[in-house]
Amino acid sequence: MSTLIAVLLTLATLVMIVGLARKARQYHATPAPLKIPVTPAPKTTGGVVLRMAKEVILFASLFRASKWTWIFGWIFHVSLALAFIRHLRYVIDPEGPLGFMMPVIGLWIVQTAGKYAVLGMIFGLTGLLARRYFVARVRYISAPSDYLMLLLILSIALSGFVMSFITNVDIVAVKVFMLGILSFNLQELPEGTALAVHLVLVAILGFVLPISKLLHIPGVFYSPTRNQVDNPREKRHISEWAKKLDETRGDYPELQAARAPKEPEA
């Protein structure tokens, strides 16, 4: 079992990192030939950073769009971030290069916030699931994968909840196991159904991430309607493929005809 989970987690991590990196590279390499920020838009790079921060941290547009979706969605994401930070203690070797982070991650407030964040995740995910099912418009646009994704993360949260609040897990042994994976030195995973379920589901999430709508994670940063500076009149924006068109753009027959000297009228 330990070996299976270790292999799964290793593969999932690789798939996730490579997959996301490939996607981010694709987005980066694909040109945005025209200035298409949704206006009003910032006129400076600093303004764009602020706009993006509002979107990524506060979900500003979603707040304008739908208060319920915002409440469920935002609470879920913030809780997920807190839970994620709490979990860093399992993969950071205090003696390793990232060891300097341990004192912060180990703080009581960080650990406690991360522990209770699971409640926020369950609240948010349940709300999103209910909305997806009960609001006719949202149900119409939902594919099976949209429900499964919520259920997957909800199951991860619930198995985590069980370990934090109901059963007990030998977290020191978990840390040894995780650090073992990172150093390719397999260690025994402590017994426990909740833990095994938790880790297998997390591995599945890692596999699914780069081939699913979870691509909104890199996508949000690459959205031209949000991340472009609104200065098209001041600065000429031109992409590589469009530069090639510029070489022949003056040759259209009607432009040549317009340039020809006019015949005097009879």
Add this chain to the structure above:
Amino acid sequence: MADYEVPEVKEYAVVPLPKDGVMDHLKPFVAKPEFQEALNYVGKKEHLDPKEMPKYVLVDGWKEKAIDKMGDLLGRYRSLQVFMDSCVKCGACTDKCHYFLGTGDAKNMPVARQDLLRSVYRRYFTFAGKYFPKLVGAKDLTEEVIDDWYSYFHQCSECRRCAVFCPYGIDTAEVTMAAREIMAHIGKGMKYSNEIIGKVFTIGNNLGLPEKALANVLEGLEEDVEDDIEVAVKFPLDVKGADILLVTPSADFFAEPHIDGLIGYAKVFHATNTSWTLSSIASEAGNFGLFIGSYENMQRISMRIREAALQLGVKRIVYGECGHAWRVGYSFLNTLAGPFDFLDQNYPIPQHICEFTLDKLEKGELNIDKSRNDEMTLTFHDSCNVARGSGMGTEPGGQFTIPRAVIKAVCNNYVDMEKDTIHDATFCCGGGGGLLTDDLMELRVKGVLPRATALINAKEEHGVTHMAAICAICKSQFTKVLPYYGFTMDQIVSVHQLVSNAIILEGQVDLED
């Protein structure tokens, strides 16, 4: 009379329950092959039964061609690639589209519209869609799918209201443009837009008004204005060495209330002693290349403006009142036809007529009698392409404040419509994006519902009598469809029509009074 019902206006915009396929009968006419070819697209005519009209059908090998084109566009447009991947189906956009609110058709919800393309993208371009199509809602590309595309990507006015509310900024306009571009490459181009673009290439403007006819119209206008006020206001055409080249939508040359706006620009230029000219080469500000999502066609149309500016030796370019033209002018012109290093760099290139007029108003160069607009209580319709696809002035949001400042400088009575229907949350007129055609009248009548509701409320609460706009398409659409909601055509006005009413030129005699 039409075989559909005009939607009932409720006190506030009501979000309908989504119904499947209630608008799938509505499709615009398909462009003939010869019009397709003029735009570097393809077409195929099928005339099996000589008693019937010929059909314009998909070309041979359409399926591979469509998928190839999709791949090509995914590689050329980051927007398309990111938007295809990023949607989480959160539903934030589902109640934001005026066509959904007006028709209740589920596929007019922005995400459902995008999904028509996204499901095919997933099938042919993603791992999950190739191997688990049912699970992720991926679909094979079939003729039925193209049929749905043709219906519903011509029920999107590319107004970008959904993009304002999307947490990832997914802009359905970009998806619609891509879908239209793909369809144009397999024989399913749209007659209205593509024929108009053809007219720009051969004649010079959307309305097909040749140079001579244009000169006659302008001459007639000079006579009319002089008859009205005894001032010789000029409407110059092709004047070499003029300071300003004015490019304006060709509807300004004869449609109502557009033409009153054109008279307004001319009076402002006259009053400020500004040297200006129109051009017969660039006798069109509009650029339908935007609507069909074609960079090449958009560039080809834009190049006429560069050519005219070079030939006439002007120092500045000013745009008349036209919404999508201003998006192309403000956001794209520098990219498509720039750099404009031969123009005067002390002015924005291009400049909007509202920017120009407000500057003159603020400097006190215009003699204004606001009371001449006192019969009206005005409101202002933010046109989608101006509101969400462009800017004015130097501050973000200038596209909202500057036209309003112009109106308030020439009118005493002004109120805004409800907050969630103006500025960047404005509702499309229902006729934008290349849909201003009689074959889509049902959609246009239904699509104006949210705007009509807000206007009716403004009328009842604040006594609004007139709505001003700075877009030729908005003006044409409103004068045509708002009568279905109890308004008269003359309740739609141009912003520069208001300026024209209030301005008093030197030596002016009001013969009508």
